[in-house]
Amino acid sequence: MLEDEYQLDYFKENGFVRKQCPGCGKNFWTRDHERELCGDPPCVSYSFIGNPVFKKEYDIPSMRETYLSFFERHGHTRVKRYPVIARWRDDIYLTIASIADFQPFVTSGLVPPPANPLTVSQPCIRLDDLDAVGRSGRHLTNFEMMAHHVFNSRGNEIYWKDRTVELCDTLLSELGLDLNAVTYKESPWAGGGNAGPSVEVLVGGLELATLVFMNLKQTKGGPIDIKGESYEKMDTYIVDTGYGLERFVWASKGSPTIYDAVFPNIVAGLMELAGLEHSIENPEYARIFSQNARFAGVMDISGQANLLQLRRKVAESIGTTVEKLQEIMEPVETVYAITDHSRCLAFMLGDGIIPSNVKAGYLARLVLRRTLRMMRDLGIKVPLSDIVEMQIRNLPEYPEFRERIDTIREILMLEEEKFADTIQRGSRLVRKTALHFKEKKQSMPLGELILLYDTHGIPPEITREVAKEEGVDVELPDTFYSLVAKKHCKAEEEEKQALPLDIPPTRKLYYEHPAQSEFEATVIEVIGNKIILDQTLFYPEGGGQPADHGTLSLDDIAVNVVDAQITNGIILHETDSSFGFKKGDTVKGKIDMERRLAHMRHHTATHIVNEAAKSVLGRHVWQTGAQKSTDRARLDLTHYKRISDSEFREIELLANRVVMQDLPVIIKWMDRVEAEKRYGFVLYQGGVPPGKEIRILKVGNDVEACGGLHVPNTGIIGPIKLIKTERIQDGVERIEFSAGEAAVKHIQERDELLNRSAETLRVTPEQLPDTVNRFFEEWKDLKKESERLKAELAEVRVKAIMSEAVGINGLRVISKKIPQADVDELIKAATEFSKDDDMVAILASDLGGVKLVVSAGGHAQKLGINSGAIVREISKLVGGGGGGRPGIAQGGGTDAGKIDEALRRGVELVRERVE
Incomplete structure (x- = not known):
């Protein structure tokens, strides 16, 4: 990032000096000319703990209102928060910052913002630092980002860097902060496809805010490199600020941790459930706990950080052993993490995310599951739902x-x-996997732990x-958990065909x-067997609706259109012929309307079934x-x-009522901003369409952004029959x-099956269930009787065959073909023989090929007779x-002519083992 990005007039005019921190090597701005360090951990420890930096204490609601009101007074419009699940995005799953509310359409300049400038307090979820939570x-995984945003464009600037820093300074001053204690640390920022220079606002070792001056967009081969990605300048340039609501509350209280400041009652309740409340009265515990809090900033478990090494640094700093520090802090840190995670779940589930x-x-x-595992480690027995409900009761807003x-x-x-x-179940699988690595004399690698977690849900601690x-x-x-979360936090990009x-x-x-x-x-371009026209009636595949089929013709020659796809607004018609269409040709197109009507009926019916499912199952659907x-058609929910x-x-009943109405x-077509304000993000159930204007479909109570083709009224759909x-x-x-028509045909097919079944049993369809x-019931009784008779028959056969046993070195061996016996009969007979410790039975049948069963009594097994090994060989x-x-x-096989040979070989195997 260029040096002059940070040369602000506001800094120069207000007595700031630019310095380089000897700890991390980063540049920062400060009014305190004697300051040497940047003010960011691990370069410094927390100095505000026990020494609040604001003139009074705030809780979450009062701090939020103070912030929003301040920016309203300074010309910003307050907007409502967005959900924590990024329904309006197809690239990320969670709302990771307030600017994510406006990416990519507003930040790119395609769509105007809901207000400009604006202020918002946006709940966010970030799991990149999951393993540092509590330590x-x-x-926090779940936090509220207070923010003010300005969307500038070339020739239409509202305000930029200087005013942004001035507003931050003014806010901190009104809160009673000594501005000499503030440092502005230079730090390039990137996220969600955008980037820009930024300054981190640091006080007492705590980053209270980040002021980003977003003026770059991610572009392959772009000239500017930030954190390994390529960017180029945007036509728009955006003030993107983030003020940590929970951190402001923490700084106002000076509590040992952010968790004590924001969740004091929940922390206390969980400490009691975990049996940790007695430690607070222990003088040594109290001393170590308070001193640890000041140095906890170095416990940033990220990258290649090693927890034990970081813990050892803290232990040395406060004059105790790492073992003593772990004994005291690990249970408390786990309580903090459970506290944080349970609020995160309240927002996730409250905003409609279903675990999957x-x-x-x-x-x-x-x-x-990380929360449940930590509760298990601490012996907290109450249901997780009780803790999440406690969090929800603490969120009246x-x-x-x-x-x-x-x-x-x-759900919980x-x-x-x-x-x-x-x-x-996982313990058994892990044991089997561990034995595999034990045989190879190898440790179990990280990749295997991730595979066991991703595929089977087995926590790495259990592994x-x-x-x-x-x-x-x-x-x-x-x-580990940060690595897994990072792997799953973004959607995969789809490769699109390159076009001229x-x-x-x-x-x-x-x-x-x-x-x-x-x-x-008119033919615009021909690419192989794909044709691009200037205009078309052929609907390209999209939104789960298949492409139209039909024909394209020139003079007396026609080709079949077997597919149509759209890329960047350009529709490619795939044909089944190499007939030589060329640029400039005028062609005639004809659509298979019967196929299209079937698709239209099913597409409109999908919207109706979706709304019916929400009415029956719940609005979380x-x-x-x-x-x-x-x-x-199929609908996944x-x-x-x-x-x-x-x-x-x-x-099914509700869906058909809509049809009958x-x-x-x-x-x-509606302006995207207007549509979102009116209908919310439920618009994007079928995906997020691009563009300033979006096509809105309303069927009964269902309203969605949809690019598909539909019937003009629900009556044309005809009956809707749910299949499964x-x-x-x-x-x-x-x-x-x-x-x-497809529903009618399906009903007819079901009726035919019903009638044929009734006819076979010689009853009416109404009598079919009872019959x-x-x-x-009669079949079950007959099956029981058959099993009883087979058992009796096995006893009779055993007695009859017993006399044919051959003695081999103290064992008696039966080798017998029992014609037309099924495998159950052979097993029952073999089981009877095995009740005799000295008996080995080798039985065969020619029913449906070859069936083979071998059994060995207890003494025979001690002598090394293995029925499984014998069966494998003779089969x-x-x-x-x-x-x-x-x-x-x-076992068995297909060659009945080799039964006698197999029986003889079975006897030889017994003989080889014991003689």
Whole structure:
């Protein structure tokens, strides 16, 4: 970053001096000409603890209101907070900063901001420093970023760097802060595709705010490098500030940690539940605890940091042993982390995230299971839902969380059950994995821990415990959870086909004339068998709706259009022929309207089923995917448990009521900002469309941004028949359904199956359930009788065959073919033989190929007879395979002509073992 980015007139005119910190080597600005260090840990320790920097104490609500009111007085418009799940973004899952509310459309200049300048207090979630939470005294996963933003453009500047620093100085002064104690540390910033110079506002070792001057956008091959990424200058330039609400409260109180300042009651309650309250009265504990708080800033568990080394530094600084410091601080730090995580979960679940194995749901489950694991370590027995409810009661400014408390409680209870099951099953899997590395004489690498966590949900601490029991070392870094969170916090970028730069966007006739089936167009470009036209009626695949099919013709020759895709507004028509269309040709297009109508019915029905599911299951439901075809559609929804039969029927009934109301399907283009203000981010259930204007679809109570094609009213859809529901991922339910003619055909197929089944049983369809139930009960009785008779038959056969046993060195060996016996009969007979300790039975049958069963009594096994090994070898002779336990095993093959040879070989194997 260029040096002159930080040469502010405000600094020069107000007595600031620029210095370089000997600790970290970074530059900073200060009014205190004697100051040497930048004021940022680990260069300095916390000096405000026990020595508050403001003239009075604040709590969260009062500090928030003081901040917002200050900026309102200085010409800023207050705007409402956004959700912590970034519904308006397709690149990140969580709202990581206040500027994320306005990326990418506002920051790029494509869309105007909701106000300019504005101020907001935005709840955020960042999991990059998950492992430092509780330890550093200041890190939070969930925090509120107070901010003021200005969106400048060339020729229209509201204010820039000098005014930004002046406002910060003025605010701190009004709060009663000694401005000589403030340092402004230079630090380039990057995030969410943007970057710029910034200054960190430091007081008493605490970063209270960051003032970012965002004037760069991430560009491949850009000339400016920040943190390993390439950027270039933007036409817009933005004041992006972030003031830590919780840190301001902490600085006003001077509490030992941010957790004591913000959550004193919850910390005290968890300390009591963990049995830690008695330590506070211990003088040595009190001394170490208070001194540790001042040096906790160095406990920044990030990058390649080693927790033990950092802890040793603190122990040396306060004059105690690292062992004593760990004994006192680790349980307290765990309480702090649980306190933080439980508030994070209140926001995640309160804003509608459903724990799952993907996207934002994965991150919610990461925090949730880490919390449960820490509660387990401390022996806290109360349900996690009790702690999260306690947090929600402490958040009166978020009434929407209290409205969802029943759903939140049920989600957490189910997640606790799943976690307990994971621990139980996971221990067996870890043991097996550990033995694998033990055989190789290797430690278990980090990659294996991440795989076990990602695939099976097994916490690394459990993996380490179980592996240690097997004598296997585990590579578990102190930053494990931060690494995993960072890996899952962003969406993968889709590769798009590169197109010539001079091609204009295709005119979308399918929006202008959706009922029209034929059109003329000019060929703009031909790329292989893909054709670009100046305008088209062909709908390109998008929003889960398949592309239109049809034909393109020139004179008397026609080609089939088998696909259509859109890239940067340009539509490519894929054909099944190499017929030589060329640039400038005028072609005629014709759409397969029967296929399109089926897609339109299913697409409109998807919106109706989605809204019906929300009405039945709860407003937490969010569409995660959809796909339509001509004969059916599927809709994937976030939901924390299986959809019951009664809920399934209710969703179907509500959807068909909307159809029967013959409601108009309203489609209109709206300004993005206006649409978001009116409808909220529920607009983006099917994805986030680009552009200043977005296409809004309203069907009954469902309102979404949607680029798909739809029927003009719900009556045209015809019946909606829900076919099935299934869980495709933990936390994601899929509903399959048909609409219109496809629904009628599906109902007819079901009726035919019902009638044929009734006819087979010679009853009416109405009598079918009772008849099937009666037959099923009779079948179970017959099966029990069959099992009893097979057991009796096995006893009879054993007695009859026993006399044919051959003596081999003290063992009696039976080798017998039992014609047409099924495998159950062979197993029962073999089991009877094995009750005799000296008996080995080798039995075969030619029913449906070759069935082989071998058993060995207890004494026979002690002599080394292994039924599994015998079966494996003799099964090869009959063209098959098998195996099992030493006591009994089964196998078989296809070559019945080799049964006798297999039986003889079985006897030879016994003989070879004992003679």
